Amino acid sequence: MDALPYDASPALPTPRAPRALATEAVHAGRDDLAALGLHAVPIDLSTTYPSHDARAEAERIDAFATTGARPDGPPVYSRLDNPTTARFEDALARLEGTQSAVAFASGMAALTAVLLVRASMGLRHVVAVRPLYGCSDHLLTAGLLGTEVTWTDVAGIADAIRPDTGLVMVETPANPTLAEVDIRAVAHACGSVPLLVDSTFATPVLQRPVEHGARIVLHSATKYLGGHGDVLAGVVACDEEFAGKLRQVRFATGGVLHPLASYLLLRGLSTLPVRMRAASTSAAELACRLAADPRIARVHYPEIGGAMVAFEVFGNPHDVIAGVRLITPAVSLGSVDTLIQHPASISHRIVEEGDRRSAGISDRLLRMSVGLEDVEDLWRDLTEALSAGPAPTAREGRTAAAGGAREGRPAAR
Numbered sequence: 001m002d003a004l005p006y007d008a009s010p011a012l013p014t015p016r017a018p019r020a021l022a023t024e025a026v027h028a029g030r031d032d033l034a035a036l037g038l039h040a041v042p043i044d045l046s047t048t049y050p051s052h053d054a055r056a057e058a059e060r061i062d063a064f065a066t067t068g069a070r071p072d073g074p075p076v077y078s079r080l081d082n083p084t085t086a087r088f089e090d091a092l093a094r095l096e097g098t099q100s101a102v103a104f105a106s107g108m109a110a111l112t113a114v115l116l117v118r119a120s121m122g123l124r125h126v127v128a129v130r131p132l133y134g135c136s137d138h139l140l141t142a143g144l145l146g147t148e149v150t151w152t153d154v155a156g157i158a159d160a161i162r163p164d165t166g167l168v169m170v171e172t173p174a175n176p177t178l179a180e181v182d183i184r185a186v187a188h189a190c191g192s193v194p195l196l197v198d199s200t201f202a203t204p205v206l207q208r209p210v211e212h213g214a215r216i217v218l219h220s221a222t223k224y225l226g227g228h229g230d231v232l233a234g235v236v237a238c239d240e241e242f243a244g245k246l247r248q249v250r251f252a253t254g255g256v257l258h259p260l261a262s263y264l265l266l267r268g269l270s271t272l273p274v275r276m277r278a279a280s281t282s283a284a285e286l287a288c289r290l291a292a293d294p295r296i297a298r299v300h301y302p303e304i305g306g307a308m309v310a311f312e313v314f315g316n317p318h319d320v321i322a323g324v325r326l327i328t329p330a331v332s333l334g335s336v337d338t339l340i341q342h343p344a345s346i347s348h349r350i351v352e353e354g355d356r357r358s359a360g361i362s363d364r365l366l367r368m369s370v371g372l373e374d375v376e377d378l379w380r381d382l383t384e385a386l387s388a389g390p391a392p393t394a395r396e397g398r399t400a401a402a403g404g405a406r407e408g409r410p411a412a413r
């Protein structure tokens, strides 16, 4: 037996002719399978790796403690590395165009590791632009990891940076308003401070932030990368030097991804471009119909496109949530089925009300993750749900419109 799965996952991508994203989505991290006589990805569930050579194990542990590079040979213990997870990391790095990627048990574990790496270097200050996903906002605002945050807008980033600033963080398109920032302009404002872009809503199908100057790309892999609502995961795509530090933090804090989750993620990646294209087409169509609907005060749909639509209703948003029958009334996103949720009640509940409002997250905002159902079935369910509650009085309608709502005209694509 001369080829083991862990030999087949080098930390740095092997140079080869450039391949299209759709091809990488199917093959990256899996190029060695045919040579192994396999078609499906092997799942390595080992927690420990037997060896009669304790000196070699000590060397592996020392090397990992020094560089954080993937162990050479069996990973000693699965908190250091896992061959199945390494395949997912290789695949995601190729899709994002980075040297490396490091996977975690959730998106929040991934963000935590990034913050801990910078804080451990004495760089405890973070500059961030709202809105971010509610728990990201909370992690920064509450200073749970001993970090301090300055919230600003894009124009204020350069002035907000201090000698102890370790990170600038943006999310684009942002959760839940789908507000977009110009990554290149933000990266320019960051100077030498690393820019982290949470690209969960875009996926590498729609944007590759490192090509625009970002140093770190964060995904809640639970969403589009997994794509089926059955795996909780996070991943950071970055250069190998930073990846080494992330692996050391992951080893120390234990937020590792289970190999079965890594398998499901690889399976999800295979169809990512197809799913994103199909769902985005339906989302753009629904955004157009909502923008023309008199029950809707405002539609948010990003220039970049994608499968997320947010909209503010004149009526009671809770009636819409209670009224859907085909659409799943649930938080999270990126699954094959369409999901709708009320950010002020769920995804951004933990953000203080004033901060929520100033970030543009109205109490009448609903966020919808468009799936792969037929668009006419989705529209029928949505339009029936929009009519489900008691009709708003003319006075209620006027109040909502005066609260900052304006007519949105999403770009059709």
Ligand code: MET
Pocket: 133, 175, 220, 331, 332, 333, 346, 347, 348
């Ligand atoms: C626990 S609430 C949020 C889950 C997910 N990040 C979302 O935005 O829907």
